[in-house]
Amino acid sequence: MRSIKPPREMREFAQVLSEAGKRCFLVGGAVRDYLLGRPVSDFDVATDARPEEVKRAFRRVIPTGIKHGTVTVLWKGLSVEVTTFRTEADYGDGRHPDAVAYADTVEEDLSRRDFAMNAMAYDLVSGILVDPHGGQADIRDRLIRAVGDPVERFREDGLRPLRAVRFASQLGFEIEEATLKAIPAALDRLALVSPERDREELQKILVSNRPSLGLRLMEGTGMLGLLLPELAACRGVAQKGMHVFDVLDHLYACVDAIRPDLVLRLAALFHDVGKPGAKVERPGEEPTFHGHEAISADGAEAILRRLRFPNAVIEAVCHLVRNHMFSYDESWSDAAVRRFIARVGVDAMDDLLELRVADGTAIIGRSVDPRGLEPLRDRIRAVLDAKEAFGLSELAVKGKDLSGIGIPPGPAMGAMLKELLETVMDDPKLNERGRLLQIAGKIKAKYGIE
Ligand code: ATP
Ligand code: MG
Numbered sequence: 001m002r003s004i005k006p007p008r009e010m011r012e013f014a015q016v017l018s019e020a021g022k023r024c025f026l027v028g029g030a031v032r033d034y035l036l037g038r039p040v041s042d043f044d045v046a047t048d049a050r051p052e053e054v055k056r057a058f059r060r061v062i063p064t065g066i067k068h069g070t071v072t073v074l075w076k077g078l079s080v081e082v083t084t085f086r087t088e089a090d091y092g093d094g095r096h097p098d099a100v101a102y103a104d105t106v107e108e109d110l111s112r113r114d115f116a117m118n119a120m121a122y123d124l125v126s127g128i129l130v131d132p133h134g135g136q137a138d139i140r141d142r143l144i145r146a147v148g149d150p151v152e153r154f155r156e157d158g159l160r161p162l163r164a165v166r167f168a169s170q171l172g173f174e175i176e177e178a179t180l181k182a183i184p185a186a187l188d189r190l191a192l193v194s195p196e197r198d199r200e201e202l203q204k205i206l207v208s209n210r211p212s213l214g215l216r217l218m219e220g221t222g223m224l225g226l227l228l229p230e231l232a233a234c235r236g237v238a239q240k241g242m243h244v245f246d247v248l249d250h251l252y253a254c255v256d257a258i259r260p261d262l263v264l265r266l267a268a269l270f271h272d273v274g275k276p277g278a279k280v281e282r283p284g285e286e287p288t289f290h291g292h293e294a295i296s297a298d299g300a301e302a303i304l305r306r307l308r309f310p311n312a313v314i315e316a317v318c319h320l321v322r323n324h325m326f327s328y329d330e331s332w333s334d335a336a337v338r339r340f341i342a343r344v345g346v347d348a349m350d351d352l353l354e355l356r357v358a359d360g361t362a363i364i365g366r367s368v369d370p371r372g373l374e375p376l377r378d379r380i381r382a383v384l385d386a387k388e389a390f391g392l393s394e395l396a397v398k399g400k401d402l403s404g405i406g407i408p409p410g411p412a413m414g415a416m417l418k419e420l421l422e423t424v425m426d427d428p429k430l431n432e433r434g435r436l437l438q439i440a441g442k443i444k445a446k447y448g449i450e
Pocket of ligand 2: 028029042
């Protein structure tokens with residue numbers, strides 16, 4: 001096990017409280033991660049000083065969580081979260097502690113924490129580690145074990161089972177047997193947790209080394225069915241062709257295969273979530289999943305909204321899901337490449353191609369060579385280099401040009417601009433104001449304009 005070596009600034013920080021007669025412990029994830037030799041960037045401190053006393057001791061203090069006894073101190077380039085010792089608060093509604101109750105000792109504070117590996121305190125002045133629940137032993141054995149009775153602790157706060165799974169995926173630890181067994185009995189409490197808290201943990205599972213590990217634990221304990229029933233419905237949905245997995249194992253494999261970027265991971269996880277709904281079976285024939293990309297995009301949007309993901313994330317994910325079903329071959333005309341770029345957008349192109357490689361890997365169950373997409377990349381590059389990639393903003397005529405020849409603003413004008421865009425995608429040489437206005441004059445009757 002590694003040693004705990006906080007930066008000098010943290011010791012100096014503790015000195016300030018010590019001179020005021022107060023204790024100062026590093027707690028939580030930082031202690032765990034030092035012992036594991038993982039990088040530490042968040043410093044959580046526990047102290048017997050009350051928030052008002054902390055405010056008096058330091059110059060730059062932000063009352064970030066004053067209701068829970070927490071303030072943030074900006075100190076020599078660090079941002080230190082300082083929380084006054086608390087007792088096990090009462091989670092009457094299974095969501096939030098009802099009220100904050102201060103404790104006298106660090107041991108009391110540690111006993112309210114979730115897992116033994118997270119329930120150690122390092123005295124920043126004496127260098128002594130307080131470890132009443134066997135956290136060091138658990139770290140050595142790579143185990144996640146609830147502090148106290150797991151059934152009780154999980155019923156107190158229904159988010160804890162999801163946190164256990166999150167730590168299992170992040171650290172590659174196992175969940176200790178009694179702790180794991182206690183999860184199903186806490187599902188009704190998990191159902192009460194706010195979507196924002198669920199999202200935080202899900203997000204951490206998804207960007208971990210092997211998200212499938214956490215997702216499988218969620219599935220096995222019933223959490224997947226509760227929080228992501230749309231995914232649970234993909235279990236046992238058999239596929240066709242080259243596919244070696246059912247839809248859910250395919251999604252797990254895809255999420256593992258793609259870079260740990262939140263948008264990419266979410267797109268990988270949900271890219272086929274609409275398949276159960278799109279599946280059509282005929283006796284003696286392989287099933288079909290026509291239109292599943294649109295159903296999947298709608299499904300992903302509903303899930304991500306429910307979990308209160310930011311709009312920008314939702315839009316980016318759904319755009320990738322909606323467009324994941326292209327199949328390039330050399331017979332694509334330049335116009336087809338231009339249309340593809342226009343539909344996907346230059347900014348999303350690399351992500352979409354990455355999704356495609358991960359999807360391919362998850363279909364056959366072994367790595368696909370990303371160079372397979374090089375011919376398409378080359379074609380796209382050629383179009384971009386020739387400045388032949390078009391959107392409405394590159395079109396050589398604008399709405400006001402059309403007004404100039406007597407076309408009133410409105411839906412008809414919008415439709416005409418689109419047709420003109422199509423025209424220049426077929427033949428980029430036509431993207432010139434005079435020629436386009438000429439064409440506009442010819443086609444306007446079709447749009448009911450005299
Ligand atoms: P990370 O490195 O991901 O931040 P962490 O262990 O610091 O991991 P946090 O969510 O930041 O996790 O929580 C900080 C500490 O607060 C935990 O280590 C744990 O001691 C305690 N804690 C957090 N959430 C809970 C909870 N729901 N129930 C009990 N204790 C908790
Ligand atoms: Mg933390």
